[in-house]
Amino acid sequence: MGATALLALLVGCRQEPKPRPKTPAEVRAELARLMPRGVRDRSGWAADIQSAFAALKIEPKTANLCAVVAVTEQESTFNADPSVPGxxxxxxxxxxxxxxxxxxxxxxxxxxxxxxxxxxxxxxxxxxxxxxxxxxxxxxxxxxxxxxxxxxxxxxxxxxxxxGPMQVSIAFAEELARDKTYPYPAQGSIRHEVFTRRGGVYFGTAHLLGYRASYKQPIFRFADYNAGWYASRNAAFQNMVSVATGVPLDLDGDLVSYDGDTSKTELAIGTLSQELGMDASQIHRALLKSRSLDFETTALYVEIGKIADRAAGHVLPRARLPEIRLQSPKITRRLTTAWFAKRVDQRYRACMARAKG
Incomplete structure (x- = not known):
């Protein structure tokens, strides 16, 4: 190999240097630019969001910042304590x-x-x-x-x-505060902190971005924000089970029943027990991992995927929007998790467009 060719090969193999981490001031300045028009106290919001990312050790890349901006805009239009008509x-x-x-x-x-x-x-x-x-x-x-x-x-x-401004679950906030030190001096209970701007943003950011997922598109995180971690992955798994077994299932992302009964998803999987080479207890143990990323490495998840792909004649999606109707005394019209995720995704895309200038 000639010297010129060797030099070209070495240059081609050289790794690109990692970008310099953003400073807190740079993150706050970017957030102020990313927020939609009309937001009051942009610097205050930016400071609380940047502090949440720092405390949770989440990378403040533009996509992550826009995800938090989009959810906050959807849930409260950047109002720390939004009013509810009636x-x-x-x-x-x-x-x-x-x-x-x-x-x-x-x-x-x-x-x-x-x-x-x-x-x-x-x-x-x-x-x-x-x-x-x-x-x-x-x-x-x-x-x-x-x-x-x-x-x-x-x-x-x-x-x-x-x-709070991100309408985060108070039960989630209280559980997180037991596992991870809350970074602010709490004024009263964690419940009270959720209703503050700093607390609502901190716990909301943790719920949105504080878990590992294999999603290729952020819309599935937005659905999970509404329906629970891994709901989109689990809804796709239910679809695979339905295709593999011919048993119609509600694609709600709930794979296990915690009230003592056996879920319809688990019963459907049981019909494939012999083909899977798994007994009921092995199936149940695997399903208990459905609230973590580790579920995707279980033999159950992998084998169900193979069976379903063969039955469908093509590779089925590993994430889909859960089919859940939103239930709350505050909701007066028919809304679903898919509606929520799509609305947030629209706001996210608008934020990313603002980032490009």
């Missing part, structure tokens, strides 16, 4: 439903709501006046502690399950 009425209707479920006579329950609260108003008037989930959550917490019927009216727990 929230007071919705809350009282929810209490009525809980009363019925617990066989509490309506007159008795309504009488409990007429008790005067510490600010001089009745609990009913305070609930009627609530405009944000943070207001409502605080009222519920006080009622549970002070009203004789409070724990029964609210089923012994605060029925506000999500909150």
């Amino acid at each position: 929230l007071g009425r919705i809350a009282l209707e929810e209490i009525d439903r809980r009363m019925t479920a617990h066989h509490i006579p309506p007159l008795v329950a309504r009488a409990a709501l007429q008790i005067e609260s510490p600010d001089g108003r009745t609990w009913e008037k305070r609930i009627e006046a609530a405009t944000t989930e943070r207001d409502l959550s605080d009222i519920y917490e006080a009622m549970i502690a002070r009203v004789p019927m409070g724990s029964r009216l609210l089923a012994s727990s605060n029925p506000v399950h999500t909150g």
Whole structure:
């Protein structure tokens, strides 16, 4: 080999140097540019998002920043404590439903709501006046502690399950705070922190980006944000099971039943037990990994994929949007996880377009 050719080969093999990591100031400046028009206190939002990425040790590449921007825009239009139209009425209707479920006579329950609260108003008037989930959550917490019927009216727990600018699950935030040190001095409980801008952004970013996934497109993370980690991967797996067995399944991403019953997905897989060379206990153990990336390396996942691909005559997708209708007292029209994911994806693409200038 000639000297010129050898030199060219060596140059071709030389690795490109890694780009210099962005400084915190550069990340904040980029975030301020990426946010949609009309966002107030852009520097404050940018600081809290950048701090969340740093605390969670998530790479602040543009795609990740745009993912957080898109979810925040969808969930709250960058409002740390967004108002909900008709929230007071919705809350009282929810209490009525809980009363019925617990066989509490309506007159008795309504009488409990007429008790005067510490600010001089009745609990009913305070609930009627609530405009944000943070207001409502605080009222519920006080009622549970002070009203004789409070724990029964609210089923012994605060029925506000999500909150803050990214509408993150409070249960997820509390679990994360047990596993990872919360980077700020908490003002009260973790529940209260979720309703702050810094806390809502921190826990929302963790829920969106704080897990490893093999998705090639961000829309599946957006669906997971709404339906739970790996819901998109698991919905695709359910589709593979359905193709392999001929058993129709709901593609909701829930592979295991945790209430003692056997899920329809697990029952369907059982019909392939002999072909898979796996007994019921082995199938169940593999399915228990369905909330982690490791599920994709199990023999069950790999073999079901092979059987389904042969039955379909082509390689089936390993991710798809779950088919879930969104259920909440706040939702007054037919919405689905797919609708949510597509809306966020539109905002994400607009953000990436802003990044390109």
